[in-house]
Amino acid sequence: MLRTVILKEIRDSVSTLKFALTFLVVVVLVISGLVLGSKNYLEQRGEINRQRQLNQKMLESQFDWLNAGWAGVIESKKPFVLTTVDNGIDNSLGRLAYVDTLDDARLDESRNLVSPILAVFGEVDLTFVVKIILSLFVILLTYDALSGEKERGTLKLALANNIPRYKILLGKILGGFTVIAFSFLLPLLIGLAFMMGFYNEVLADFTPDAWWRLLIIIAAYLLYLAVFFSLGIFVSSLSHRSSTSFVVLLVIWVLFVTIIPRISLATSERIKPYESYTALQTKAYKEVSEKRAAVMDEFLPKFIQIRNRSMRQAFMGGGGQQEPSTEISEMMTDFWRQLGDTQREVMDYYDRQYDRQQRSQIELAESMARFLSPTSAMSFAVQSLAGSGWARQREYIDQLRKFRIDFMNYVFEKAEAVEYQSMWDMMDKQKLDVDIGRVSFEFREETLGTVFSRAMIDMAVLALMSIVFFAASFVAFIRYDVR
Amino acid sequence: MIFEIVKKEIRVNLTSPKVVITYAVCMILILAALITGAMSYLSLKEEAVAQTAAEKDRLRNVFNYRMDFMVNGIYLYREPDVLSVLVSGVEGDAARRGRITFYTGSNFDVSKFNSTPILAIFGMLDLSFIVKVILSLFAILFTFDAISGEKEQETLKLNFANSLKRGTFIIGKLIGNFILLLIPFVLPLILGLLIVEFTPGIDFSSDDWIRILLITLAFVLYLLVFYSMGMMVSALTKRPVVSFLILLMLWVCFTSVVPRVAVLTAQTLEPVPPLDEVRKEYFSEFGSSQEAFMNSVRERVEELFEFIRAGMNSPDGLSNMQQMQQEMLQGIQEAHDVFAREMSERGLQISREQEMKQERQNQLAITLSRLTSPVAALDFAVDRLARTGVYSSDEQFKDSVDDYIKSYTDYARDFNRPDSLMGGQGISMEKLDLSEVYPDRSFYVAETLGESVEASIWDFAILALTATIFLAVAIVAFLRYDVR
Numbered sequence: 001m002l003r004t005v006i007l008k009e010i011r012d013s014v015s016t017l018k019f020a021l022t023f024l025v026v027v028v029l030v031i032s033g034l035v036l037g038s039k040n041y042l043e044q045r046g047e048i049n050r051q052r053q054l055n056q057k058m059l060e061s062q063f064d065w066l067n068a069g070w071a072g073v074i075e076s077k078k079p080f081v082l083t084t085v086d087n088g089i090d091n092s093l094g095r096l097a098y099v100d101t102l103d104d105a106r107l108d109e110s111r112n113l114v115s116p117i118l119a120v121f122g123e124v125d126l127t128f129v130v131k132i133i134l135s136l137f138v139i140l141l142t143y144d145a146l147s148g149e150k151e152r153g154t155l156k157l158a159l160a161n162n163i164p165r166y167k168i169l170l171g172k173i174l175g176g177f178t179v180i181a182f183s184f185l186l187p188l189l190i191g192l193a194f195m196m197g198f199y200n201e202v203l204a205d206f207t208p209d210a211w212w213r214l215l216i217i218i219a220a221y222l223l224y225l226a227v228f229f230s231l232g233i234f235v236s237s238l239s240h241r242s243s244t245s246f247v248v249l250l251v252i253w254v255l256f257v258t259i260i261p262r263i264s265l266a267t268s269e270r271i272k273p274y275e276s277y278t279a280l281q282t283k284a285y286k287e288v289s290e291k292r293a294a295v296m297d298e299f300l301p302k303f304i305q306i307r308n309r310s311m312r313q314a315f316m317g318g319g320g321q322q323e324p325s326t327e328i329s330e331m332m333t334d335f336w337r338q339l340g341d342t343q344r345e346v347m348d349y350y351d352r353q354y355d356r357q358q359r360s361q362i363e364l365a366e367s368m369a370r371f372l373s374p375t376s377a378m379s380f381a382v383q384s385l386a387g388s389g390w391a392r393q394r395e396y397i398d399q400l401r402k403f404r405i406d407f408m409n410y411v412f413e414k415a416e417a418v419e420y421q422s423m424w425d426m427m428d429k430q431k432l433d434v435d436i437g438r439v440s441f442e443f444r445e446e447t448l449g450t451v452f453s454r455a456m457i458d459m460a461v462l463a464l465m466s467i468v469f470f471a472a473s474f475v476a477f478i479r480y481d482v483r
Numbered sequence: 484m485i486f487e488i489v490k491k492e493i494r495v496n497l498t499s500p501k502v503v504i505t506y507a508v509c510m511i512l513i514l515a516a517l518i519t520g521a522m523s524y525l526s527l528k529e530e531a532v533a534q535t536a537a538e539k540d541r542l543r544n545v546f547n548y549r550m551d552f553m554v555n556g557i558y559l560y561r562e563p564d565v566l567s568v569l570v571s572g573v574e575g576d577a578a579r580r581g582r583i584t585f586y587t588g589s590n591f592d593v594s595k596f597n598s599t600p601i602l603a604i605f606g607m608l609d610l611s612f613i614v615k616v617i618l619s620l621f622a623i624l625f626t627f628d629a630i631s632g633e634k635e636q637e638t639l640k641l642n643f644a645n646s647l648k649r650g651t652f653i654i655g656k657l658i659g660n661f662i663l664l665l666i667p668f669v670l671p672l673i674l675g676l677l678i679v680e681f682t683p684g685i686d687f688s689s690d691d692w693i694r695i696l697l698i699t700l701a702f703v704l705y706l707l708v709f710y711s712m713g714m715m716v717s718a719l720t721k722r723p724v725v726s727f728l729i730l731l732m733l734w735v736c737f738t739s740v741v742p743r744v745a746v747l748t749a750q751t752l753e754p755v756p757p758l759d760e761v762r763k764e765y766f767s768e769f770g771s772s773q774e775a776f777m778n779s780v781r782e783r784v785e786e787l788f789e790f791i792r793a794g795m796n797s798p799d800g801l802s803n804m805q806q807m808q809q810e811m812l813q814g815i816q817e818a819h820d821v822f823a824r825e826m827s828e829r830g831l832q833i834s835r836e837q838e839m840k841q842e843r844q845n846q847l848a849i850t851l852s853r854l855t856s857p858v859a860a861l862d863f864a865v866d867r868l869a870r871t872g873v874y875s876s877d878e879q880f881k882d883s884v885d886d887y888i889k890s891y892t893d894y895a896r897d898f899n900r901p902d903s904l905m906g907g908q909g910i911s912m913e914k915l916d917l918s919e920v921y922p923d924r925s926f927y928v929a930e931t932l933g934e935s936v937e938a939s940i941w942d943f944a945i946l947a948l949t950a951t952i953f954l955a956v957a958i959v960a961f962l963r964y965d966v967r
Contacts, residue, residue: 123743247505251508270522289541289551
């Protein structure tokens with residue numbers, strides 16, 4: 001009997017115009033999303049080698065290893081192959097890594113910063129299709145699941161048969177969700193087949209690890225759709241007119257997809273405000289100039305004393321002329337080093353403070369958003385898994401900082417190994433001998449376990465939400481007035 | 484008669500759950516958006532004022548003139564525009580601090596945290612977003628069953644049992660429902676603006692009020708586009724489900740797909756070479772110029788060697804040694820100057836070319852997206868009018884700072900007279916004259932109303948034209964509609 005209900009539900013949904021139209025739109029968007037993603041990926045992947053060749057050329061042409069260290073290398077960020085599926089916030093993240101001996105390693109020049117027009121409109125990727133199009137489709141499919149059948153009078157006819165209420169609802173749920181899963185998975189398969197035909201080199205980059213991640217991403221998508229599906233059934237089993245349940249669902253959709261993420265940011269800005277980078281820098285400069293003045297105060301009297309002594313010695317012919325001048329030059333070196341150290345220390349302190357405060361604000365906003373909106377939970381889960389969010393960027397910067405130490409060691413090693421050169425040697429100098437392997441940064445992707453444990457909480461929230469809504473709709477339907 | 488229909492439309496719909504729910508949602512969201520907008524404006528402004536005060540304080544106590552004033556330069560801060568309360572635009576990303584130094588001209592903060600995309604994760608909640616995404620969705624919700632729904636309920640043919648002209652009926656319906664749609668937008672807007680106006684620290688000038696009126700007009704036109712599109716589709720279809728589905732697809736296309744496609748098209752038609760390729764080109768040129776420079780140095784050194792070798796044999800040859808060495812060094816210096824100048828000019832030229840290519844691409848993207856999507860047209864119009872867009876805020880500030888460079892450099896050069904500086908160490912006995920060297924707020928030349936209107940007039944025209952076409956099609960379609 002259950003099978004009959006399920007089959008009927010599937011037949012009814014698939015034969016409608018709304019299914020045909022949505023299916024067509026989803027297929028087109030999935031394919032174009034994958035194509036754009038693949039193009040983007042290949043372009044970024046190609047940039048890595050171009051950048052490395054450039055680095056080699058630049059380092060080789062440096063005057064000596066000290067200068068080479070100052071010039072440093074610029075690495076293009078390695079894209080993760082799943083950015084073809086989900087672009088996340090990747091366009092807003094820095095994608096060129098600067099490594100040199102002077103400054104801390106950093107990532108800069110995001111795509112959006114270079115061409116801000118991109119930032120105005122989001123990327124059309126697989127996540128967009130699921131997040132916006134399919135969730136709307138789910139609402140269209142479910143809003144009249146019960147209230148519509150009641151309006152048409154078919155609900156009481158169905159219950160005239162010897163079938164318990166919960167079985168009808170179970171049949172509806174299983175049938176309806178099959179249709180939804182089908183209308184997402186089939187276009188996805190078509191899209192992947194399309195990639196196999198035209199972008200096989202992208203698919204070749206899919207490691208087993210990446211395939212696993214993709215599977216979990218698909219699970220997250222389905223869980224997300226399950227939340228909206230169960231919500232739709234629930235609202236439909238609470239209301240008696242399909243137009244009411246439709247408006248309610250649409251408003252909830254708007255809240256989940258657009259409002260709650262924004263409101264959680266606004267709220268966490270109020271709860272955990274932090275000073276802007278500019279304001280902190282002003283403070284830092286003030287502190288630096290105070291400390292600099294203190295260093296000056298300590299330095300000047302000593303300096304004048306030694307200078308006077310050396311002048312006196314020069315007049316008196318004390319013979320120790322050599323000694324004070326080395327003392328002065330040592331003192332000057334020490335003075336400059338001290339000034340530099342103070343400045344770096346203060347700036348680093350304020351940089352870290354900014355980073356910490358901003359991180360805690362974002363974390364608060366994220367945890368609010370993920371518990372209040374399934375859309376946020378899904379986006380965060382997918383971004384962790386596809387490496388298109390914050391987490392991979394942070395990991396990248398951490399590894400980059402470690403690489404910087406290796407880079408510095410290499411440069412200093414080389415610089416020390418160079419024997420003394422006269423000016424004539426330098427004139428005829430050959431290019432620096434650069435081992436490109438030691439100045440290229442290889443990012444190690446995080447393990448599947450780490451990534452999955454990060455995404456787990458979001459997946460759990462999604463699962464919990466759909467279970468709660470399903471349970472609620474069972475209770476509501478058992479008490480539903482079918483007349 | 485039209486008046487009767489308008490009244491009927493409003494009366495019938497006003498109590499429906501659809502209208503009640505959407506009104507409540509609009510009320511809350513619009514008020515929340517305006518209040519959060521006002522709060523962020525106030526905190527940004529407070530920050531700018533505090534920064535300016537701190538900078539003035541620093542300049543007053545400049546000790547090492549050369550280091551603190553000429554090398555370090557001065558910092559100028561931009562206060563946010565008061566209309567960012569309504570339309571936040573790119574306010575979060577635009578340059579807020581400009582720096583002028585004596586040796587390097589102007590530069591603008593690209594801090595290492597600029598790439599931290601806190602807004603990219605969550606997005607901004609401002610009035611403009613609410614109109615763009617949510618009210619446009621409500622406009623569809625209000626119209627999708629306006630005609631096809633009445634047909635399904637069979638009330639449509641009853642209307643024409645009376646002596647009612649179809650034209651009168653559809654126009655009455657259009658007006659009535661549009662009023663119904665505008666109420667949840669205009670009422671909370673007025674209420675919110677009153678709250679904002681009486682918030683201490685915020686005051687709108689009369690110029691700002693005109694801008695607010697124009698921005699509101701743009702919003703209304705935008706809603707009219709979606710509203711008339713809804714009516715049109717409803718009059719072209721027989722079943723409300725179908726019309727809703729079509730409208731939803733159009734809504735998704737207009738708000739997210741079409742502008743994206745426009746940007747992609749612009750990228751294909753006006754490609755900008757990636758930065759690393761440009762750098763590569765520059766460095767290969769740099770390498771060959773460096774080679775040439777080194778060769779010229781080598782030649783001179785060889786010459787000197789020759790000379791010394793020749794001088795070894797004749798004693799008076801060596802007497803010119805000093806002069807020869809001097810000449811060689813001077814020659815090397817000159818060659819280096821030429822090399823350095825050429826390379827820096829080439830670098831400037833390359834970056835200018837790159838900027839121009841990027842600018843051409845941006846312009847094409849703007850043109851294409853505003854022509855194909857009302858959302859983009861609205862975005863450009865209100866950003867411009869609120870002076871919070873890329874061109875009306877970010878670029879404007881940069882231009883203003885650049886314009887100030889001359890008066891700063893003149894002052895610094897004047898101040899740099901040797902007699903005013905102790906022993907050439909750059910330590911100044913005189914204090915800087917702040918009124919001379921630090922500009923008051925008027926250095927920032929904001930875009931005038933005329934300029935903003937001129938820049939956004941096309942967007943108004945596009946919105947009005949689209950709405951008119953949709954309305955005309957809706958009316959014609961209804962006149963031919965099979966009401967049975």
